[in-house]
Amino acid sequence: MSQSQSAPVSAKPRGPKPPIPLSVITGFLGSGKTTLLNRILKDPAMADTAVIINEFGEIGLDHLLVDQAGDGILELSSGCLCCTIRGDLVTTLENLLRRVDNGRMDRLARVVIETTGLADPAPILHTVMLHPYLVLRYRLESVVTLVDAVNGLDTLKEHEEARRQAAVADRIVLTKTDLLEKDPARDPGPLLARLTNLNPGARILDTQKGEAVPSRLFDAGLYNPETKIPDVAKWLNAEAFDDGHGHKHHDHDHGHGHGHGHGHHHDHAHDVNRHDDKIRAFTLATDRPISAASLEMFLDLLRSAHGPKLLRMKGVVKLAEDPGRPVVIHGVQHVFHPPATLEAWPDDDHRTRMVFITYDLPEGFIRKLFEAFSGALLPDTPDPRAMTENPLAISGFTAR
Numbered sequence: 216m217s218q219s220q221s222a223p224v225s226a227k228p229r230g231p232k233p234p235i236p237l238s239v240i241t242g243f244l245g246s247g248k249t250t251l252l253n254r255i256l257k258d259p260a261m262a263d264t265a266v267i268i269n270e271f272g273e274i275g276l277d278h279l280l281v282d283q284a285g286d287g288i289l290e291l292s293s294g295c296l297c298c299t300i301r302g303d304l305v306t307t308l309e310n311l312l313r314r315v316d317n318g319r320m321d322r323l324a325r326v327v328i329e330t331t332g333l334a335d336p337a338p339i340l341h342t343v344m345l346h347p348y349l350v351l352r353y354r355l356e357s358v359v360t361l362v363d364a365v366n367g368l369d370t371l372k373e374h375e376e377a378r379r380q381a382a383v384a385d386r387i388v389l390t391k392t393d394l395l396e397k398d399p400a401r402d403p404g405p406l407l408a409r410l411t412n413l414n415p416g417a418r419i420l421d422t423q424k425g426e427a428v429p430s431r432l433f434d435a436g437l438y439n440p441e442t443k444i445p446d447v448a449k450w451l452n453a454e455a456f457d458d459g460h461g462h463k464h465h466d467h468d469h470g471h472g473h474g475h476g477h478g479h480h481h482d483h484a485h486d487v488n489r490h491d492d493k494i495r496a497f498t499l500a501t502d503r504p505i506s507a508a509s510l511e512m513f514l515d516l517l518r519s520a521h522g523p524k525l526l527r528m529k530g531v532v533k534l535a536e537d538p539g540r541p542v543v544i545h546g547v548q549h550v551f552h553p554p555a556t557l558e559a560w561p562d563d564d565h566r567t568r569m570v571f572i573t574y575d576l577p578e579g580f581i582r583k584l585f586e587a588f589s590g591a592l593l594p595d596t597p598d599p600r601a602m603t604e605n606p607l608a609i610s611g612f613t614a615r
């Protein structure tokens with residue numbers, strides 16, 4: 216378009232709108248999701264939030280409802296919006312964007328999706344991550360998993376869904392801890408140890424201590440909402456993972472939930488891992504850069520061959536071609552968010568760092584795979600060139 220044909224400068228800011236943070240609240244049946252939502256929706260920090268829930272009947276937000284619009288979106292007296300996923304989550308998320316884009320709504324600060332108690336939250340995350348338009352307009356902020364402090368340990372023991380919900384979380388909220396206080400015989404230690412074991416990187420918040428507030432529930436995104444500066448160290452929280460010696464540095468202060476690293480749990484009184492040895496949490500860190508093509512192949516192989524076993528993965532990667540500009544990756548099962556390039560390393564740690572939570576996928580396997588792709592010479596591992604240039608390699612898995 217020539218200069219003379221260009222449209223007059225409008226008062227409206229041009230360019231793509233910043234993506235809207237999207238969080239998912241999950242937790243087993245009766246873990247207290249509705250109770251928490253009811254409470255936080257009254258918090259001024261939740262202004263301009265839209266909450267998407269499964270069924271109105273189940274959620275006790277009725278007293279807050281004031282108006283139902285044609286698109287199935289209800290306005291709450293607190294100024295928030297509420298919609299159901301009776302139809303389709305994509306349509307609901309599109310309807311919200313339409314409201315913002317056509318000016319019916321000034322600002323949509325955040326979307327919170329509440330899942331049903333038995334749901335694996337991964338498909339909800341996939342709905343957004345796999346949609347070519349929604350992935351541009353929304354960004355995953357936090358997966359918040361509620362765990363009932365009274366029944367949590369039994370629920371984790373008996374239900375795979377509950378373990379997956381805890382494993383995928385960025386924040387774990389302990390509910391009903393007030394009931395523990397009334398019964399001194401109940402020790403929250405084993406539950407905390409189990410949760411830390413399943414997902415060391417998730418910060419644990421206690422409702423009773425007033426910790427489950429919006430600023431702490433939804434601050435798990437890569438970007439600090441205040442400064443908009445990426446905070447990789449906080450986002451990865453790799454320090455909370457086992458350091459290889461059975462020690463973990465966890466940021467909750469209950470005094471029981473540390474030190475139960477896998478591979479070391481047999482040394483401890485609470486054998487928290489014995490019910491399910493398949494979920495593993497570990498980190499991978501290296502100074503060695505990896506080429507962009509090898510990173511892509513590593514991720515391709517992980518997601519195509521082992522996707523269902525990769526419950527959650529986050530990482531910051533040093534590229535051989537551009538070591539000063541790290542790439543941020545994160546995935547939930549076989550779906551990866553489009554990688555984002557940071558303009559610079561946000562702190563002094565310029566190593567590739569990745570955190571993994573896997574199901575039935577050993578740490579050693581991923582480590583060797585990454586080392587092979589990043590060019591480390593390992594005696595018992597194939598040369599990466601032999602893997603990528605092998606004419607018998609799996610189709611689609613060739614050097615670029």
Ligand SMILES: Nc1nc2c(ncn2[C@@H]2O[C@H](COP(=O)(O)OP(=O)(O)OP(=O)(O)O)[C@@H](O)[C@H]2O)c(=O)[nH]1
Nearest residue numbers: 243244245246247248249250332390391392393422
């Ligand atoms: N004592 C106590 N009770 C709680 C707490 N949180 C929730 N409850 C109670 O636990 C029950 C279940 O809470 P809900 O908020 O309905 O749980 P939910 O996760 O939404 O339940 P579903 O939608 O059925 O999965 C209710 O009777 C709540 O009053 C808490 O922190 N302390």
